[in-house]
Amino acid sequence: MSATTQAPPEERASLGSIARGYLDKVRGGDVGSLPAVLGLIALVIVFSVLRPDTFTTELNFANLIGQSAAVMVLAMGLIFVLLLGEIDLSAGFTGGAAAAVLGVTLTNHDWPLVPALLAGILTGTLIGLFIGLLVARVGIPSFVVTLALFLALQGVMLWIIGEGGTIGLRSEFVLKLNNGSMPIWLGWLLTVLTVVGYAGTNLLKIRTRRAKGLSAEPMLLWAIKSGAFAILVVAFTAYLSRERSPNPALKSLKGVPNVVVIILALVVLLGYALSRTSWGKHVYATGGNAEAARRSGIAVPWVKISCFMTCSTIAALAGFLAASRTNSVSPNTGGSDTLLLAVGAAVIGGTSLFGGKGKITDAVIGGLVVAVIRNGIILLDQPSSVYYMVTGAVLLLAASVDAISRRRATASGRV
């Protein structure tokens, strides 16, 4: 690109020019969530063809959501540290420790629900503060700090729970977080709110920009996007509103899983924080070029500390969801492959390991990919060996896409 090429100040946005702009972006290495979306579609087609009776069922679909929820939410938290170009290897056990605090206070000490939930969340926040201080103030690489905590937190969990023990969860609320489903009518109400919210915010944005004489996307594109979104969400709710119990006479199972509300709320809240607040801009700036951020007067250490705190706080929520799924807290809650799957989910979804690039929705798309792979391989009656190897390979593939698109971006960027 040459600086002397004269271009019209603000090209009129037409559907064609927008499509061309998107293609240019993809060619320039900014692929975003595109590979993950395509991969997800491919996986669903393959498994549907191979196992039509078990994979493509209402029951399995609802299960898939429940299985992926904890990893998805953990991945949302990790995106904040990945955006800095840092890592939190202890996030899984941070969730486990938070769940252990929740379990002990609820079950062993009979605390009321709200203080117990707060104590668990605060546990996460404090762990994040500790990591953040060691990374941003003392200057230890986050890899080392969180590797140490990966070990130390397992000890903390054993100490809280007691060697070899398991704490059963009896709180109705906690159990329903990641097991129950909402009534059919509530699912539809949520659907309407989601569609209206999505289409409405976009419409409002277009109209304000038009009023201010700024370029805005054409109404036709808005209509196409809103329509597609509505179809997707309605299909989702309709499918989950059907009876899915293997034995409906005994126990009826239908409705959108409760955990969808939590995921939706986090996507909206965290997405807003990243895109519409100055803190969000500072997070991206710190991850993109920390020195530039510093010279712009941004308190870089504070941004880093706050990201680690955000990550660990959300990890606590993920820990609650994992515990809710198993109805109990054990020293292995948030352990085994949880963290790796969450990092994988974020990276597969399009978040860069090099920092500065990523969105909250990456966690949802990547989390679905990871869950579908696990779910599908189990339904294909493959041993865990195959599952681990396939998941590892997919993570490496996503990391390669990340590294290669980064190389392309640098190559196409500066001329």
Next chain:
Amino acid sequence: MSVPAAEEAAPTTSGQPLLSLRGIQKSFGAVHVLRGVDLDVRPGHVTALVGDNGAGKSTLIKGIAGIHAFDEGEYHFEGKPVKVHGPRDANQLGIEVVYQDLALCDNLDVVDNMFLGRELGRSVRLDDNAMEQRARETLDGLSVRTLKSVRTHVSALSGGQRQTVAIARAVLWNSKVVILDEPTAALGVAQTEQVLLLVRRLADRGLGVVLISHNLNDVFEVADDIAVLYLGQLVAQVRKDDVTRGEVVELITTGSSEKRGTDTTNGVDR
């Protein structure tokens, strides 16, 4: 291409300097880097700061920008003595620096970069539209037409466009003095022209501009005044029209010029 200086801003002896330094001393431990520097930056003028590697140019502007403090000397801004303890103080006075190693974030778009750290709107609800409008206006005001969209990520811009964004960012805040550290060092011929044109426009708008450059072609094309730093001393601040290229080279390399005698080697040519 030669850029004509704006007529009303032609270098004259009239006009109080915006920024005025007297007797500036700066040492790093045993290394005495700046030895009594006097410098004047006048509104509407481009002052080129030239000197060999290690002469102290970057140290001088970092002191002006508040990145490190001078040991001794007077720092006047708009005629008043001021104390600059940090980059924020300098920004508050209206001094902006475009650093040699660009302080831009590749992963953010042009608007976000221009407002980085000084976003408009409430911090929990940024006014993106207002920022975009002002970014556009500022670029238009500088007659920058090479940027298709201000929502382009900086990673997709050419070197010249990046430099343009960095300069536009510096003038966004009603700045009065803009200091540019080797803005054309990494650019090709056409892009260098673009940036020099922009530098000239800043001065024509009444700003005081300090341009650090190694390239005497650039200096003679765009500057009104030339200040020569030699081993930490300002050996000359003269009007461009009063010197030849050979004399400037001599000043840079030896610290004095036989033809010009000693009268101008003492600071500003008044």
